Structures are given as C-alpha cells and as structure tokens.
Amino acid sequence: MRRERAPIWIAILAAIGAAFFVVPLIGLVVKTPWGDALQSLTSTDTLEALKLSLIASLSATAVSLVLGVPLAWIYARIDFPGRTVLRALTTLPMVLPPVVGGIALFLAFGRRGLVGSLLDTTFGITLPFTTAGVVFAETFVAMPFLVLTVEAGLRSMDRRYEDAARTLGARRWTVFTRVTLPLIAPSLLAGAVLCWARALGEFGATITFAGNFPGVTQTMPLAVYLLLESNHPEGSFILSLLLLLVSLAVLVGLRHRWLGSA
Amino acid sequence: MSLDVEVRTALGALRLDMKVQIEEGEVVALLGPNGAGKTTLLRTIAGLVPIQSGHVELDGEILEEPATGRYVPTEQRSIGFVFQDYLLFPHLSVLDNVAFGLRARGAGRAEAGRRAMEWIDRVGLENRAGSKPAELSGGERQRVALARALAPDPRVLLLDEPLAALDATTRVAVRRDLKMHLASFSGVRLLVTHDPLEAATVADRLIVMEEGKHVQTGTPVEVTEHPRSRYVADLVGVNLYRGQADHGSVLMPGGQVLAAAGAEAGEVFAVIHPRAVSVHRAKPEGSPRNVWHGRAHGVELYGDRARVMIEGEAPIVAEVTPAALAELKLADGGDVWLSFKATDVSVYPA
Numbered sequence: 001m002r003r004e005r006a007p008i009w010i011a012i013l014a015a016i017g018a019a020f021f022v023v024p025l026i027g028l029v030v031k032t033p034w035g036d037a038l039q040s041l042t043s044t045d046t047l048e049a050l051k052l053s054l055i056a057s058l059s060a061t062a063v064s065l066v067l068g069v070p071l072a073w074i075y076a077r078i079d080f081p082g083r084t085v086l087r088a089l090t091t092l093p094m095v096l097p098p099v100v101g102g103i104a105l106f107l108a109f110g111r112r113g114l115v116g117s118l119l120d121t122t123f124g125i126t127l128p129f130t131t132a133g134v135v136f137a138e139t140f141v142a143m144p145f146l147v148l149t150v151e152a153g154l155r156s157m158d159r160r161y162e163d164a165a166r167t168l169g170a171r172r173w174t175v176f177t178r179v180t181l182p183l184i185a186p187s188l189l190a191g192a193v194l195c196w197a198r199a200l201g202e203f204g205a206t207i208t209f210a211g212n213f214p215g216v217t218q219t220m221p222l223a224v225y226l227l228l229e230s231n232h233p234e235g236s237f238i239l240s241l242l243l244l245l246v247s248l249a250v251l252v253g254l255r256h257r258w259l260g261s262a
Numbered sequence: 263m264s265l266d267v268e269v270r271t272a273l274g275a276l277r278l279d280m281k282v283q284i285e286e287g288e289v290v291a292l293l294g295p296n297g298a299g300k301t302t303l304l305r306t307i308a309g310l311v312p313i314q315s316g317h318v319e320l321d322g323e324i325l326e327e328p329a330t331g332r333y334v335p336t337e338q339r340s341i342g343f344v345f346q347d348y349l350l351f352p353h354l355s356v357l358d359n360v361a362f363g364l365r366a367r368g369a370g371r372a373e374a375g376r377r378a379m380e381w382i383d384r385v386g387l388e389n390r391a392g393s394k395p396a397e398l399s400g401g402e403r404q405r406v407a408l409a410r411a412l413a414p415d416p417r418v419l420l421l422d423e424p425l426a427a428l429d430a431t432t433r434v435a436v437r438r439d440l441k442m443h444l445a446s447f448s449g450v451r452l453l454v455t456h457d458p459l460e461a462a463t464v465a466d467r468l469i470v471m472e473e474g475k476h477v478q479t480g481t482p483v484e485v486t487e488h489p490r491s492r493y494v495a496d497l498v499g500v501n502l503y504r505g506q507a508d509h510g511s512v513l514m515p516g517g518q519v520l521a522a523a524g525a526e527a528g529e530v531f532a533v534i535h536p537r538a539v540s541v542h543r544a545k546p547e548g549s550p551r552n553v554w555h556g557r558a559h560g561v562e563l564y565g566d567r568a569r570v571m572i573e574g575e576a577p578i579v580a581e582v583t584p585a586a587l588a589e590l591k592l593a594d595g596g597d598v599w600l601s602f603k604a605t606d607v608s609v610y611p612a
Contacts, residue, residue: 160349163310166336167343168363169414178362182353 028244032237040235041242048215049223049239056131056219057199060138061146064195068146069188073176075147076154094144101140102208109136109209133210134217138199145198146191153187154180190254197250201243263417265450268316269306278302278474282452289444289451291465293458293485295493299474300454301346304420307452308343309336320417320450337366342411344421348403350395356382356406357391363414381409385443401432408443419444421453425460437463458497462486470494488610490531499564501534501578504612512609518575521551522607529612536569536581538606542599543590551604554578558592572598 006014040046075087093101109116109127119125127133157180165179181188203221210217212226220243227236263286270279278299284290292300305311307318309326317327325334342363350359361369361378369377382391385405395403404424411419424440425433441464444451455461461468462482470478470485470493478490489495495502505514507525512532514520522532540546546553556574563569568587570580580600587593 158349160345161351163305163308163336164343164345164349164351165362165366166310167308167339167341168366168410169337170362170366171337174366179351182351185353 025244028237028241032241033234036234036238040238043235045214045218045223046235046239049218049220050242052131052134052215052218053200053220056134056138057142057196057202059135060142060199061192061196063135063139064143064146064199065188065192068143068191068195069150072147072150072154075151090147091144093141094148098141098202098204098206099208102137102205105137105140105205105209109133128209129211129213129217131210131216134206134219137205137209138202141202141205142195142198146195149187149191149194150184153184153191157183193250193254197247200246263321263449265307265418265452266317266319267303267307269303269313269318270316271302271306271311271314273299273302273311276302276474278306280471280474280476282469282476284450284452286450287448288467289453289465290467290469291461292452292454292469292471293456293461293494293497294471294477295456297473298471300456300471301422302474303471304343304422304452304454307418307420308341309334309339340414340417342414342416342419344404344407344411344419344424346423347427348395348407350403350406350410352395355392355394356387356398359395359406360410360413363410367414378409378413381413382406385409385439399432400428401436404428404436405439408440412443412447416449418450418452419447421451423454423456425455425457440464458486487533487608488531489533490612495533499536499569499579501536501539503532503534503576505530505532507609510604512607514576516575518554520607521604522609523604524607524609526609530609531612533608533610534578534602534606536579537567539578539580539600539602541570541572541580541582541586541590541592542601543597545599546601552607553599553601555597555599558595558598561587561593568592570598572600 071090075083106113106128108114109119111117111120111126111128116127119127127136161179161183162175165175170178201221202219203225206217206219207222212218212222218226220239224236224239224243227233227239265282265284267280267282272278276297276299280299280303282290282303292303294300302311306313309318312333313326313328315328318325320340324330324332325339326332351362354362357375357378360381361374364374364377365371379388379391382388385408387402387405387409390398390402395406398406404427408424425437428436437460444464453461453464465482468478468480468482468485469476470491472491472493478485478494480488485494486498489498489500489502492502503512503514503520505512505520507522507527507530509527510521510523510525512520512522512525512530520532525532554574554576556572556578558570559573560571561568562571564581566584567581568584570582570587570592572578572580578600582590582592590598592598
C-alpha cells in the first residue's frame with residue numbers, strides 16, 4: 001500500500017483529538033498515590049463496593065442474556081406490527097441520560113410506582129434501595145447493547161444451516177441451542193461483554209433508583225464518587241484506575257471480534 | 263416406496279407448477295437452467311417452502327396438502343437433504359455432523375457415535391472423523407454431507423447440485439463415488455443438476471423443467487435424442503425446430519420448408535445434428551434435399567471439431583473440420599450455403 005502523508009492541519013487536529021483521550025488517562029496514572037494503593041484497595045468499604053459491583057454487573061449480564069437473546073431473536077426473525085417502534089423503545093436506554101432512566105424506573109417500580117405498588121402490596125417486594133434494585137437499574141441500561149449485537153448476529157447468519165438441521169430431524173429448540181447459538185457465538189460473546197462493561201460502569205440510573213448504601217447498593221462507580229467528595233479523594237484515584245484497567249481488558253479482549261483486526 | 267408430488271406455489275418471480283412421481287429404486291435427475299425452480303421444488307418436498315396447492319405424498323402418507331390443512335413439519339419428514347454448498351455445521355467435527363441427525367432423532371450419544379462412525383467409514387473418511395469441516399477438501403465435504411443425510415436412514419434422498427461446488431478434477435472422482443453411494447441407497451432419490459453429463463451418468467430418468475414448469479421426462483437417451491425445448495437442444499448440442507409436418511416435409515412458422523424423410527402429419531419437432539450439415543461458399547449442386555442460404559456469424563471449438571453459427575431464415579449450427587474452417591475462411595463470416603439430407607432430419611410428435 002502507498003504510504004500517505006497527512007496534511008499538516010489534519011495531523012494537528014487529530015493529535016489534539018487523541019491527546020484529549022490520552023492526557024486524562026496519564027493524569028490518572030501519574031497522580032495516583034501508589035503508596036496508599038494497597039490500603040485503599042483493601043479497605044472494607046472498597047472491597048464491599050467491588051464485590052457488589054461484580055455481583056450486580058454479572059447478574060445484570062445474566063438477566064440480559066436470558067431475556068435479551070429471545071428479544072433479539074424475535075426482532076431478527078418475527079415480523080409483527082410495531083416491531084420498529086418496540087425496538088426503538090428498548091434501545092432508548094442507550095441514548096437516554098441514565099438519571100432519566102433511574103427516575104422512569106422509580107416511577108414504575110418504586111414503592112408507589114405503577115408496578116411497584118402492586119409488587120409491594122401483593123408480594124411484599126420492594127426494589128428501590130436494594131441490591132436487586134441495582135441489578136434492575138444496570139440491566140435496564142446495559143441490555144440494549146446485548147440485544148442489538150445479538151440481533152445483528154442473527155440477521156447476518158446463514159439461515160440455511162437451520163434448514164439443514166431441520167431436515168436432520170431437529171426440533172426448533174434443538175436447532176436453536178445446537179445450531180443457531182453456536183453459529184452466533186461471536187456476537188453473543190461480544191454482546192455479553194459490552195453489556196457487562198456497561199453494567200459495571202453504571203452510575204446515574206443506579207444512584208437514582210437504588211440509592212447509595214454501602215454494602216447494599218453502593219457499587220464501585222458510586223464509591224469512587226463518594227470518595228472524591230470525602231476528605232480522602234486520593235482513594236478514588238486508585239479505584240478509578242482499577243475500573244480503567246477492567247475496561248481496557250474488555251477492549252483488548254474484544255479486539256478481534258468487535259473492533260476488527262485491522 | 264414412492265414419492266408423489268404435485269405443487270403449485272409462487273416465490274418471488276417464480277411460479278412453480280410441477281408434478282413429479284418417483285418410484286422405489288429410481289434415481290431421478292431434475293435438469294433445468296438457473297432459476298427454473300429446481301431447488302425450490304426440492305425445498306417444497308422437504309417442507310422448507312410452503313406450497314399453495316397440491317400435495318406431497320410419501321408411500322401413501324400425505325406430508326402436506328393445503329386443501330386439508332395437513333402439514334408435517336420438516337423435522338418429522340423422513341427426508342435426507344444434501345445441500346448445494348453442503349452446509350456442514352462449522353462448529354462441529356465430522357463425527358458430530360454425521361451423528362447430528364441420529365442424536366436429533368433420539369439416539370443416545372454412544373449409539374449415535376457408533377452408527378455415525380460406520381457411515382464415515384463407508385464414505386472413506388475414517389481418519390478425518392475429528393476434523394472440522396473447514397479443514398476438509400471440497401470432495402471430502404461432499405462425502406460428509408452425503409453421510410450426514412443418509413445416517414438417519416431416510417426414505418427419500420434429495421440432492422441439490424451435489425457436485426457444483428467442486429472443481430473439474432475432483433468432480434470426476436466424486437461423481438463416480440456418488441453414483442456408487444446412490445446405488446446402495448434403496449429409497450427414492452431425486453437429484454437437482456444443470457449438468458447434463460452428471461444427470462446422464464447418475465440418473466435412470468430425467469425430468470426437465472423450465473420457468474417452474476415441466477418440459478420433458480424420459481430416460482437420458484430419450485431426452486437427448488428427442489429434445490423438446492431449446493434449452494435441452496442446446497445442452498445436447500443439436501438443432502431443434504418445431505413445425506407442421508406434411509408427408510415428407512415440415513413447414514416452419516417462418517414459412518421455411520424442411521425436407522424430412524420421416525415427417526407425416528401434425529405438430530412435430532425436427533432435430534438435425536450439426537455433423538449432418540455441410541457448409542459451402544457456393545450454392546451446392548446435387549442430391550441433398552435441403553439447401554439453405556445464410557450468414558456465418560460465429561465459430562466455437564467443440565472437441566477437435568468447429569461449430570459454425572449460421573443466421574438465416576432459421577438459425578442453424580453446422581459442425582466442420584478445422585481444415586474446412588480454414589479453407590472456407592468461415593471465421594471471417596459472410597454468406598454461406600449449407601445443405602443436409604432429408605434422411606438426417608429426425609422428426610417426432612410435439
């Protein structure tokens with residue numbers, strides 16, 4: 001391939017654009033008080049927040065897989081009136097300010113909410129300010145990533161493999177589990193990882209719907225924010241760095257599948 | 263065991279309207295140009311494309327009949343299907359591909375594995391059982407596809423262009439093996455192809471279809487000797503005309519009269535082999551009853567002979583030796599005369 005030289009003004013603007021991303025990351029690494037790192041990381045509050053974050057984000061990913069894969073299948077395979085509108089509604093959380101999502105969740109599933117009041121009076125279940133509420137908020141925000149990725153995978157797969165399985169006597173469920181799912185495994189994995197990363201970083205909807213109670217609803221991003229506002233803001237740096245490393249690992253892990261290998 | 267199919271359905275621009283009956287032990291080839299609806303017909307038999315009217319019947323059991331609302335889903339039809347590009351499951355090994363149908367129909371893992379292995383042996387791939395389809399050659403994939411379709415012991419075997427995905431060198435060997443495997447299967451065998459050689463080597467009977475409709479049925483010899491459409495005539499490489507017979511001649515729609523020894527009466531096809539047509543630069547004298555005038559407008563090499571396309575009141579193809587081609591300068595085109603005997607025109611009812 002011919003090596004092309006960038007015009008100078010494009011190179012300058014591009015360099016500023018790249019610096020805009022790189023400088024804050026350098027700042028985080030340089031300004032982190034490495035001496036207190038171990039102490040910050042192993043404090044009970046941090047460990048609790050970390051544990052809660054992992055449990056909640058993995059649960060949200062599991063819920064998204066169980067509900068999102070069938071939803072993606074319906075979008076990809078079944079033509080029904082209102083599909084476009086429904087798909088837009090279920091994609092909305094990707095672009096909605098998360099706080100708005102949290103408020104919407106509160107109005108629906110809060111103790112006096114549309115469905116929440118029913119849950120409260122009938123089953124005695126309250127979601128807000130519980131760990132389940134955190135999973136709820138994270139699922140709400142993160143599932144669309146999984147649905148869209150899996151739907152794209154289902155649309156691009158060669159459906160004649162399913163025909164071949166049917167001629168061999170496979171029922172629809174067997175076709176789905178033994179042929180369809182393995183064939184879209186790359187999309188499934190990419191969707192699940194994106195979904196999990198989004199859930200892990202969730203802040204706005206979680207704090208609005210589930211609150212900020214250490215050990216119950218205080219996830220890592222919430223703990224970071226709280227530490228930053230406290231007398232020891234340095235503690236938030238090391239947690240931020242930890243979240244950064246997790247995100248970086250996700251990106252590197254998905255490099256081939258999602259970003260292309262170019 | 264017999265298959266009785268009468269289907270009418272529309273799919274995009276295609277209007278499929280076909281009747282096919284296949285008896286036990288028969289190998290039938292569906293022959294037709296691209297877009298004729300051959301694959302669609304196979305898919306309707308397998309239940310992968312719904313029919314609008316008609317019926318699909320296997321051994322007297324109705325598998326599908328819109329009039330009565332009966333529809334047996336694909337997975338419950340005893341049909342083996344070899345797809346054009348084989349569609350081997352890329353995530354499964356050869357063994358698991360072949361065992362798939364057995365597992366889906368309820369065999370245990372060990373039992374399915376054992377029976378799949380027998381089939382893999384039978385197609386000569388015993389040392390490839392653990393390989394993934396991507397590691398196989400085209401010919402090996404074809405054999406896996408055949409083993410996979412046959413392993414569940416279906417009553418009908420449908421093959422969609424089983425050799426089209428192969429290159430010319432492997433095709434010869436695979437065609438021979440395919441013929442052998444088809445011979446060892448006792449159910450109904452229906453094969454789609456657009457290759458007349460493949461059809462003639464493998465099948466007992468040909469069904470020619472064009473634009474979703476039946477054109478001609480017969481043994482390979484009957485079809486090649488008595489083509490009933492331009493498509494078949496071109497495949498076989500003969501000149502085909504249609505006209506009104508009148509005791510020793512055939513009147514063609516263009517007004518031209520063809521002297522034909524066997525012509526009696528009624529609507530007929532007339533076939534002239536290009537070898538029987540002589541080409542001259544000057545008007546020939548003497549005995550041939552048919553002398554036409556035309557313009558040479560193209561030459562094609564055909565084995566060690568050359569075929570000259572000639573335009574005139576009726577287009578015709580003549581076969582000449584390379585020597586004659588050079589001597590008459592036919593590649594340059596221009597006016598030519600051609601002649602053929604009335605006894606070289608084969609006539610049969612349309």
